[in-house]
Amino acid sequence: MPDLLLTHGYFLYEDPKEMQIMKPYAPLGILYLCSHLRRAGFDVEVFDTTFSRREALFQHLRSEPPAVLGIYANLMTRGNAIEIMKVAREAGWRVVVGGPEPGAYAQEYLESGAEFVVFGEGEATLEELLAALRAKAYATDAAWRSKIAGIAYLDESGVFHQNPPRGQIADLDAQPWPAREAIDLQRYVDTWRTHHQQGSVNLITARGCPYKCRWCSHQVYGQTHRRRSPAKVVDELEFLIGRYAPDIAWISDDVFTINHQWIRDYAAEMRRRGLRIPFECISRADRLTEEMLDLLAELGCFRIWIGSESGSQRLLDAMERGVKIEQVQRAVAATRARNIQSGMFLMWGYEGEEEQDIEATIDHVSQSQPDIFFTTVSYPIKGTPYYKEIESKLVQLKPWGASSDREITIRGRHSRAYYAHADRLLRDSVKRARLAGSADADRAEIEALQASILASRQAMAATRHEVEA
Ligand code: B12
Numbered sequence: 001m002p003d004l005l006l007t008h009g010y011f012l013y014e015d016p017k018e019m020q021i022m023k024p025y026a027p028l029g030i031l032y033l034c035s036h037l038r039r040a041g042f043d044v045e046v047f048d049t050t051f052s053r054r055e056a057l058f059q060h061l062r063s064e065p066p067a068v069l070g071i072y073a074n075l076m077t078r079g080n081a082i083e084i085m086k087v088a089r090e091a092g093w094r095v096v097v098g099g100p101e102p103g104a105y106a107q108e109y110l111e112s113g114a115e116f117v118v119f120g121e122g123e124a125t126l127e128e129l130l131a132a133l134r135a136k137a138y139a140t141d142a143a144w145r146s147k148i149a150g151i152a153y154l155d156e157s158g159v160f161h162q163n164p165p166r167g168q169i170a171d172l173d174a175q176p177w178p179a180r181e182a183i184d185l186q187r188y189v190d191t192w193r194t195h196h197q198q199g200s201v202n203l204i205t206a207r208g209c210p211y212k213c214r215w216c217s218h219q220v221y222g223q224t225h226r227r228r229s230p231a232k233v234v235d236e237l238e239f240l241i242g243r244y245a246p247d248i249a250w251i252s253d254d255v256f257t258i259n260h261q262w263i264r265d266y267a268a269e270m271r272r273r274g275l276r277i278p279f280e281c282i283s284r285a286d287r288l289t290e291e292m293l294d295l296l297a298e299l300g301c302f303r304i305w306i307g308s309e310s311g312s313q314r315l316l317d318a319m320e321r322g323v324k325i326e327q328v329q330r331a332v333a334a335t336r337a338r339n340i341q342s343g344m345f346l347m348w349g350y351e352g353e354e355e356q357d358i359e360a361t362i363d364h365v366s367q368s369q370p371d372i373f374f375t376t377v378s379y380p381i382k383g384t385p386y387y388k389e390i391e392s393k394l395v396q397l398k399p400w401g402a403s404s405d406r407e408i409t410i411r412g413r414h415s416r417a418y419y420a421h422a423d424r425l426l427r428d429s430v431k432r433a434r435l436a437g438s439a440d441a442d443r444a445e446i447e448a449l450q451a452s453i454l455a456s457r458q459a460m461a462a463t464r465h466e467v468e469a
């Protein structure tokens with residue numbers, strides 16, 4: 001019987017959208033916990049749900065001798081995490097939850113069956129909690145729980161307690177790499193290869209982001225930023241290439257090019273070892289100078305995701321994005337000049353957005369022509385300044401445990417249909433601008449787009465007064 005079983009509530013085969021995309025990545029958070037705790041002497045196993053079925057997990061929980069179950073949860077996996085907690089508790093497991101969401105809804109998770117919520121970075125807190133449970137601290141010290149920083153719990157009378165936060169790990173280099181050997185990582189790489197002809201792996205070089213974009217969750221790392229040393233990251237990458245033979249990698253840091261000296265040193269280390277692997281990463285336009293882009297190209301970067309959000313400077317400022325539209329335009333052009341693809345994230349319906357802001361976004365994307373862009377109707381994540389700002393307008397239509405923050409509706413905002421029309425208008429306009437700039441454009445296609453653009457504008461006008469809630 002292990003001291004701890006770690007899991008997460010993400011089931012790829014239950015997600016029709018992701019089944020079409022088929023780009024799974026290993027759950028690094030729990031793998032970091034696993035390696036840290038194993039090194040500290042605990043017997044830890046991981047039940048990786050990505051390629052499994054919930055029934056298989058439930059069967060495991062019901063048939064194995066119960067110990068401590070640690071569940072990772074984010075805003076999309078809330079419902080699954082709650083169901084797993086319920087089955088686990090019924091089968092006699094002690095349940096701890098952590099990850100980006102539970103700290104923001106600690107009381108709700110505890111009332112839904114968790115015995116402990118860990119907020120913030122999990123390694124040291126879980127180590128202390130497991131040691132206390134193993135030593136049966138509760139048998140001799142009634143106040144034992146109040147002494148563990150970074151946890152929340154309900155006492156015997158059901159009263160909620162949240163202890164002070166725990167300091168963060170000072171030296172990330174001293175931490176072991178994520179315990180990829182605890183899961184079938186090769187299956188991730190092979191799934192990628194089967195569906196996209198290239199196998200991919202993920203890794204992180206840093207933790208935390210110091211920027212303040214109002215809608216972005218800083219629940220785990222606050223506004224801190226800690227980096228691993230370039231040499232240690234290259235060691236890990238070299239190991240991954242040797243062990244799993246990926247064709248590409250995803251560096252899943254919040255902002256990969258945040259520290260320019262670090263990128264210089266990292267590139268020098270890769271050069272020194274003669275290593276190069278195609279990879280994609282996320283950055284910010286204001287952290288992408290010509291020099292950085294040259295280094296990224298040299299390192300093998302084939303796609304950069306650039307948070308863009310809106311083409312309206314007024315809205316970007318309201319979001320405290322800290323970026324100018326011109327910087328985004330320039331960054332997209334500069335990536336193209338180096339044969340690096342650009343990806344953009346855009347948001348509809350942010351607080352204060354007017355029709356002229358939507359038009360500005362359409363102009364912005366039409367002009368900059370990123371290779372790929374994704375749009376979302378903005379949603380407030382609990383714990384963010386955006387959530388606080390619009391809290392009085394939020395309407396929760398379904399019970400908390402059966403929904404997610406993505407499903408919260410915002411009183412007075414346009415209906416979903418309105419944004420769907422705006423989205424079509426955006427896609428058609430961007431395509432029309434691209435065709436208009438090409439010498440051999442098909443006139444009939446341009447005319448069809450023109451008609452669709454007109455129809456979207458009419459549909460937006462017709463739904464302008466429909467509200468979300
Ligand atoms: C990579 C990534 C993804 C990848 C995930 C692939 C993968 N398997 O890694 C993809 C692109 C698929 C993705 C998708 C989404 N993501 Co995402 N993602 C990230 C990102 C950038 C890095 C994750 C990571 O590796 N972190 C590094 C590890 C070490 O940190 P960690 O996971 O937080 O783990 C630590 C602690 O949380 C804690 N902990 C974690 N698990 C547990 C469990 C227990 C028991 C305990 C005690 C502690 C604990 O200890 C860990 C080590 O210290 C984070 C931002 C970030 N920097 O963390 C956003 C983030 C997690 N994503 C977020 C969001 C919103 C999403 C989406 C909903 C986006 C969307 N609109 O579709 C989807 C949800 C997908 C899903 N079904 O789960 C939010 C979550 C907010 C929230 N409150 O839930 C984040 C925080 C971004 C943000 N700043 O807003 N994401």
Ligand code: SF4
Nearest residue numbers: 209211212213216254
């Ligand atoms: S959106 Fe990106 S840059 Fe802004 S705070 Fe979040 S992680 Fe940092």
